Amino acid sequence: MTFSPTISVFGSFFPTWLLLVLLGIIFAVAVRLVCTLTSWHEALPVPVLFYAACAAIFVFSAYLACLA
Template sequence: MSCLSIGVAACSASPSRNILGSYFPTWMVCALLGIVVVVVIRGVLVKTGIDATLPVPVIVYLSMWTAATLAIWLLWLA
C-alpha cells in the first residue's frame, strides 16, 4: 500500500506560471514561445530563399516547433 501512496503523492503539483493573475500550465507557455521561434525562423528562411526548396514544409516546420518547444522547456525548467 505504501508504494501506491508514493506514486500518487508525486503528482501533487504541476508546473505553472502566474501570468496576469491567472495560472497557466508551463507547457502551454513553452508551446507558444516555440511558435514564436518558428515564425522568426520561417521569416529568415523566406528572406534567404531556403523556404522554397524545403521538401515538405509542413513537416519541417512542425519538427522545428517541437524541437523549439522542448528546448525552451529544458532550458527554462531544468
C-alpha cells in the same frame, strides 16, 4: 508551495507547456520568415514538416530548460 510547472500571468496560473507551445509557434513563424528572406524556403522538400519540427525542438528544449 506547488510542484506543478505553472507560470503566474496577471495573477492567473497557466501551465508552462501551454505558454511554451505559443512561443514555439512564434519561433516557427520567425524561422519561416528567415527562410523566406534567404530563399531557403524553395529548397525545403516538405516545408510544413520542417517548420513543425523547428517548433517542436524549441518547445521541448525550452520545457527541459524550465524544469532544470
